Amino acid sequence: MSPLDHHEPADPADRPADAARPGSTLITGISELTTQDAEHRVLHDAAVVVEEDRIAWIGPADEVPAADAVHDLGGRAVLPGWVDSHTHLVFAGDRGAEFEARMAGDSYSAGGIGVTMEATRCADDATLEALVASRVQDAVDGGTTFLETKTGYGLSVEEEARHARIAAEAADAVTFLGAHLVPPGADAAEYLDQVRGPMLEAVRPHVQWADVFCERGAFDAGASRAVLQDCAAAGLGLRIHGNQLGPGPGVQLAVELDAASVDHVNHLDDADVEALAASWSSEGAGTVATCLPACDLSTRQPLAPARRLLDAGVEVALASNCNPGTSYTTSMAFCVSTAVLQMGLSLHEAVRAATVGGARALRVDDEVGSLEVGKRADLHALEAPAAIHLAYRPGMPLTHAVWRAGRRAA
Numbered sequence: 150m151s152p153l154d155h156h157e158p159a160d161p162a163d164r165p166a167d168a169a170r171p172g173s174t175l176i177t178g179i180s181e182l183t184t185q186d187a188e189h190r191v192l193h194d195a196a197v198v199v200e201e202d203r204i205a206w207i208g209p210a211d212e213v214p215a216a217d218a219v220h221d222l223g224g225r226a227v228l229p230g231w232v233d234s235h236t237h238l239v240f241a242g243d244r245g246a247e248f249e250a251r252m253a254g255d256s257y258s259a260g261g262i263g264v265t266m267e268a269t270r271c272a273d274d275a276t277l278e279a280l281v282a283s284r285v286q287d288a289v290d291g292g293t294t295f296l297e298t299k300t301g302y303g304l305s306v307e308e309e310a311r312h313a314r315i316a317a318e319a320a321d322a323v324t325f326l327g328a329h330l331v332p333p334g335a336d337a338a339e340y341l342d343q344v345r346g347p348m349l350e351a352v353r354p355h356v357q358w359a360d361v362f363c364e365r366g367a368f369d370a371g372a373s374r375a376v377l378q379d380c381a382a383a384g385l386g387l388r389i390h391g392n393q394l395g396p397g398p399g400v401q402l403a404v405e406l407d408a409a410s411v412d413h414v415n416h417l418d419d420a421d422v423e424a425l426a427a428s429w430s431s432e433g434a435g436t437v438a439t440c441l442p443a444c445d446l447s448t449r450q451p452l453a454p455a456r457r458l459l460d461a462g463v464e465v466a467l468a469s470n471c472n473p474g475t476s477y478t479t480s481m482a483f484c485v486s487t488a489v490l491q492m493g494l495s496l497h498e499a500v501r502a503a504t505v506g507g508a509r510a511l512r513v514d515d516e517v518g519s520l521e522v523g524k525r526a527d528l529h530a531l532e533a534p535a536a537i538h539l540a541y542r543p544g545m546p547l548t549h550a551v552w553r554a555g556r557r558a559a
């Protein structure tokens with residue numbers, strides 16, 4: 150008999166009540182509460198009080214204060230909602246055939262982005278909005294409560310602005326990735342001028358971040374630096390796709406420019422790891438190394454060296470990198486189980502990377518990523534008595550309920 154059988158199941162009837170009344174709600178019957186706070190507290194037989202969109206109280210279930218409504222989880226584990234800090238959700242079409250060819254032995258190069266660019270340009274606003282909304286809902290249904298997404302399949306001033314607007318309607322944070330690829334047939338220097346000038350200006354109202362695909366076949370260090378410096382001058386935070394397909398300058402450039410995150414990081418030398426670690430030993434926020442294991446598996450790249458990075462003192466994030474070419478999944482639970490089973494992380498380290506790590510990569514860790522009084526009430530209740538089940542039962546549907554900003558979202 151599982152521990153869940155000792156308790157009444159949660160009443161599905163309280164879902165509309167929670168949605169309708171955002172007063173105070175007591176969430177109790179929590180067998181294990183993983184806070185991911187600074188003390189790494191894990192509470193047993195715990196409860197949480199949510200008031201409006203905030204966490205108002207955390208403590209033992211037998212000491213709870215009064216609340217307007219009660220939700221009994223019946224002995225289930227709760228952790229912070231996932232913070233997915235790296236997705237590319239604004240796209241149409243899929244690249245299943247390219248994936249199949251890759252699994253049959255073809256190698257991955259950056260050029261497939263052009264295929265998605267063509268398909269996405271052909272999709273009208275309503276089609277694209279519906280596709281993005283359904284992908285965000287998939288993510289929320291799997292426990293994601295804060296999600297970043299990017300442009301980068303538009304690659305013209307008009308299309309990048311359209312994608313940025315659609316992204317901003319659906320995501321919590323939006324990144325301008327005009328420097329994803331020089332579109333097929335375009336002159337590289339002319340395209341770069343466009344990205345740094347009219348394209349940046351057109352997307353600016355919709356985005357908080359800028360990103361560059363700093364990789365052989367995409368943009369070199371000089372071009373990447375130029376784009377990012379202009380974006381920083383326009384008030385955007387910086388992030389970089391780097392060191393994915395081979396050794397490269399992405400990590401060093403990210404640290405040099407105080408980027409919030411460098412993402413992929415599959416191919417690192419000692420100097421790269423040292424630079425990232427040094428960014429965390431000085432004042433202020435450092436550069437997060439964001440690992441994308443679903444992408445590594447889909448491209449049959451070596452998994453990013455998350456263990457080595459953590460041991461060196463680098464803040465690590467896990468993200469889905471959902472995109473049609475190299476990682477067509479929004480499952481953060483899959484990333485967490487992979488990190489535990491194949492990358493040498495403990496469950497606690499993997500969950501931290503998928504919550505606090507992602508929040509730090511988006512520099513919103515004062516607001517989300519951990520369960521603490523005063524923070525946004527983003528909770529993920531599992532269909533399991535303990536969070537270790539995420540890795541112990543990989544691939545199982547373990548999301549029981551999700552609260553986002555205090556409201557039931559799944």
Ligand SMILES: [Zn+2]
Pocket residue numbers: 235236237390470472
């Ligand atoms: Zn990406």
